[in-house]
Amino acid sequence: MIGYGTAGMTAAGYARVTNRRASIVVFEKRPYAIYHPCSLPDVIMGALSCEDVVEEVPKIPNLTVHTATIVEEGDTSARRVRARDLRSGKVVEEEYDSLILATGSLPYVPRAIKVEDSSGVYTLKVVEDAKAIGEAASKHGSAVVVGGSALGIEAAYALRKRGLRVTLVEYFPQLMPGKLDSELAREVASFLESNGVNVVLGRGVREIRGPIGCKEVSTDQDSFKTGFVVMATGVRPNVELARQMGLEIGSTGGVKVDERMMTSVEGVYAAGDVAEVKDMVTGKPTLSLFASTALIMGRVAGVNAAGGEEEFRGVLQNWVVNLEGFKFGAVGLTEEAARREGLDVIAVSITAPDKPRFYPDYTEVRVKLVAERDGGRLIGAQVLGRGAVVEKLNVLSTAICKGLTVSELPHLEFAYTPTLNEVVHPVYVAADALLRRLRRRR
Numbered sequence: 001m002i003g004y005g006t007a008g009m010t011a012a013g014y015a016r017v018t019n020r021r022a023s024i025v026v027f028e029k030r031p032y033a034i035y036h037p038c039s040l041p042d043v044i045m046g047a048l049s050c051e052d053v054v055e056e057v058p059k060i061p062n063l064t065v066h067t068a069t070i071v072e073e074g075d076t077s078a079r080r081v082r083a084r085d086l087r088s089g090k091v092v093e094e095e096y097d098s099l100i101l102a103t104g105s106l107p108y109v110p111r112a113i114k115v116e117d118s119s120g121v122y123t124l125k126v127v128e129d130a131k132a133i134g135e136a137a138s139k140h141g142s143a144v145v146v147g148g149s150a151l152g153i154e155a156a157y158a159l160r161k162r163g164l165r166v167t168l169v170e171y172f173p174q175l176m177p178g179k180l181d182s183e184l185a186r187e188v189a190s191f192l193e194s195n196g197v198n199v200v201l202g203r204g205v206r207e208i209r210g211p212i213g214c215k216e217v218s219t220d221q222d223s224f225k226t227g228f229v230v231m232a233t234g235v236r237p238n239v240e241l242a243r244q245m246g247l248e249i250g251s252t253g254g255v256k257v258d259e260r261m262m263t264s265v266e267g268v269y270a271a272g273d274v275a276e277v278k279d280m281v282t283g284k285p286t287l288s289l290f291a292s293t294a295l296i297m298g299r300v301a302g303v304n305a306a307g308g309e310e311e312f313r314g315v316l317q318n319w320v321v322n323l324e325g326f327k328f329g330a331v332g333l334t335e336e337a338a339r340r341e342g343l344d345v346i347a348v349s350i351t352a353p354d355k356p357r358f359y360p361d362y363t364e365v366r367v368k369l370v371a372e373r374d375g376g377r378l379i380g381a382q383v384l385g386r387g388a389v390v391e392k393l394n395v396l397s398t399a400i401c402k403g404l405t406v407s408e409l410p411h412l413e414f415a416y417t418p419t420l421n422e423v424v425h426p427v428y429v430a431a432d433a434l435l436r437r438l439r440r441r442r
Helices: 006-018 038-046 125-141 150-161 180-192 240-244 291-305 335-340 388-400 405-412 426-441
Strands: 023-026 063-066 067-075 080-085 093-094 099-103 104-105 121-123 140-147 165-170 197-200 205-209 216-221 225-227 229-232 233-235 268-270 275-276 285-287 319-323 326-332 345-353 364-372 378-386
Touching: 006 023, 006 291, 023 067, 038 125, 038 150, 067 233, 067 240, 099 291, 104 378, 121 125, 121 233, 125 150, 125 225, 125 229, 140 150, 140 216, 140 225, 150 165, 150 180, 150 229, 150 319, 165 216, 165 225, 180 197, 216 229, 229 335, 268 291, 275 291, 319 388, 335 345, 335 364, 335 378, 345 426, 364 388, 364 426, 378 388, 388 426, 405 426
Parallel strands: 023 063, 099 268, 121 229, 140 165, 140 229, 165 197
Antiparallel strands: 067 080, 080 093, 104 233, 205 216, 216 225, 275 285, 319 326, 326 378, 345 364, 364 378
16 A cells, blocks of 8 residues: 555555455555644644644554655566655565555646745645644744635635735636636635635736745736745646556546556556546546545545455545635536536525524525536535535535436435424525426426
C-alpha cells in the first residue's frame, strides 16, 4: 500500500477484514500516519491545534506502516517496490502480491500566475501548511486567498475570524464554479462579505511579488497589497509513481481503473484522489477529490486486493461546506453543468422552513433540484442554509443514485418531530414545485 490517507487507510482495513492471513505493508511519505485534511481550516482559525488533527496508527495484526518513507520505484513485472526512509536514508525493497496506489493529489498553481517571490505564498494540503499559515496570520494583519473553491472559501473565512483583513480573489465570475449554480453562489459571496471578507470575482491573478509582509497580488485589472497569500487554486492527481510504473493515465489526468479499482496492470489497484473513476450521471470519466468517495474507493480496492469481490459503481460528487453553521453543498450536476453536457433539463429553486416558525431557532433552507425534462429523472441538487443541510444532501444523493424521478420524491417517508423539522419536508416542497413546472411544459 502506497499512501495512508483516507483511501489507503480504508483499503488497509478492508484488506485485513477480507483476508486475515494477509500481511499488509504501508509506505507513507508524511512523518505522521493519519491526519484530517478537511479540518485544516479549523486549525488556521485556531479552533483546533495541529496535534488535534493527527492520529497514531491503530494496532492491527499483520499491519505495518512505514512513515517518512517514499516509494521511489515500482517494478510491476517483479512485483516489487523500492522505498527510501527519509530520516535515515535507508533503502528497502518489498515484494507484493497486490499493490494499492493511494498517492493522493498535489496542490496546483497555474503556470499563468507568475510568483516572483515564494516567501509568504502558501498552499494548504498537509498539517505543516496549516501551521505555517497560522504562524503567518499571527504576524501579519492581512491575507489574500486566491481561488474561490471550497478550500479557498474555508481558508478565507478562517483567516477573517482571526481578525485579518482578507481578500478572496476568484478567476470566474462566481464562487464555487462548476459546483454551485450562480444564484446560490451569490448567497455564499453575500455571506462572506457580511462577515468582512472582500470577495473579488472575475479577476485572474497574473503575478505575486514582494517579500512576506509586503506582498502584492496583481490581477488583470488591479492589485492588492497584503501580508501573505494562500493559493487555493486546485489540486492534481499525484501520478508520478504511476507513470514510472507504466500505468495507464486517463483523460482527466488520474490513473485509469476498472470497476474493481484495478489499473491497466494486473494486481495493481488505485484509489482516492489519484484514480480516474466514472461519473454516475454522465457516465464519463472524472476525478473525485473528496474523502467520502476516497473511503468507498479504498474499500473496494482493499477487498479486491485481498482476494475478495467488490465493485465500484461511480461517484455523484456529494459535498458540503460548513462555515460555523452557514452550510452549502451539492450532489450530482448543477443546472449549468447539465446544459454544458448537452442535457435537456428543468430546474427549480425554493426556500422553505426547516422547522416550524414558532420555534426560536427557526431557520429556512434553500433547495434547488435539477431533472431531465423527458422522464423527470433527478440528476442534481443543491442545498444552502443553517438547518439540516447534510441530511437533505444525503437523501437526494440516494435518490439520484437509485435513479428516482421527481414524481417519486413526494412518496419518500421522512421522520418528523417539530423540534427538529417541518412535517412538510423541504424536499417535498422542491419536488412539488418542479413537478408543477414539468407538467406546465408538457
